[in-house]
Amino acid sequence: MTHKVHMLWAHPRSVSTAFERVMRERGDLTVFHEPFMHFYYLERITRLSAEFEAIPGHPTTYPDTRNMILNAAETQPVFVKDMAYYMADKVLQDKDFMDHMTHVFLVRDPVETAVSYARIDPDFEEAELGFNAQWAMVQHLTARNVPVHVIRSDQLRRDPATTMQAYWEFAGLSPNPGALTWQQGTPKDWKYVEGWHKNVTASTGIKAAPDRDYKADFAALPDRFRTMVDGHLEAYQSLVALTEQT
Numbered sequence: 001m002t003h004k005v006h007m008l009w010a011h012p013r014s015v016s017t018a019f020e021r022v023m024r025e026r027g028d029l030t031v032f033h034e035p036f037m038h039f040y041y042l043e044r045i046t047r048l049s050a051e052f053e054a055i056p057g058h059p060t061t062y063p064d065t066r067n068m069i070l071n072a073a074e075t076q077p078v079f080v081k082d083m084a085y086y087m088a089d090k091v092l093q094d095k096d097f098m099d100h101m102t103h104v105f106l107v108r109d110p111v112e113t114a115v116s117y118a119r120i121d122p123d124f125e126e127a128e129l130g131f132n133a134q135w136a137m138v139q140h141l142t143a144r145n146v147p148v149h150v151i152r153s154d155q156l157r158r159d160p161a162t163t164m165q166a167y168w169e170f171a172g173l174s175p176n177p178g179a180l181t182w183q184q185g186t187p188k189d190w191k192y193v194e195g196w197h198k199n200v201t202a203s204t205g206i207k208a209a210p211d212r213d214y215k216a217d218f219a220a221l222p223d224r225f226r227t228m229v230d231g232h233l234e235a236y237q238s239l240v241a242l243t244e245q246t
Contacts, residue, residue: 021182126227
């Protein structure tokens with residue numbers, strides 16, 4: 001019988017890699033790090049994300065990536081951290097795949113997200129901010145009465161133990177507080193995007209939010225970033241409203 005796929009639907013710079021790092025430390029899951037990135041950046045659009053180097057032999061189509069995940073789930077439960085915007089339109093039409101999953105969504109303030117994202121990839125496009133794709137997925141799932149769990153990144157940073165415990169209960173996973181700390185270093189399958197995850201690889205646990213004036217940093221960005229954030233603000237607010245219910 002196929003095991004569950006526990007899916008983290010993230011947007012960039014949402015502290016999702018630290019969340020994934022905890023899930024890796026559990027030791028009872030096969031973990032995939034953004035497996036659909038290859039599909040999105042090599043098959044769907046022509047602009048490559050900053051700090052991205054393709055892994056030779058990695059699946060680049062939606063069906064092949066999907067099947068790689070399901071094949072792994074034949075052996076043990078799977079955790080996947082991925083960006084909703086990579087393939088939301090595809091997966092929402094794939095009921096068989098969706099029905100194998102539990103669904104958690106992680107969101108960060110869009111101003112903070114834009115500032116952090118622009119620091120690494122100043123050429124990112126509006127879709128890549130990611131909140132609209134997350135909200136489309138939540139709407140689809142809730143319309144089908146599929147449970148979703150939404151977490152704010154500031155909540156995760158402020159109280160990782162309680163936040164992760166609540167998620168594990170939602171996903172039907174056993175408690176594992178020891179997974180909240182880890183050894184420094186870069187997991188092998190992060191090498192192709194290593195530049196994005198320096199804070200996590202240099203840490204031994206989820207860190208408190210930095211003391212930084214993000215509003216001032218955001219004001220210094222070109223106007224196009226304000227237009228982007230405005231275009232995702234309603235989706236972000238709708239997602240945050242659900243955290244009061246989880």
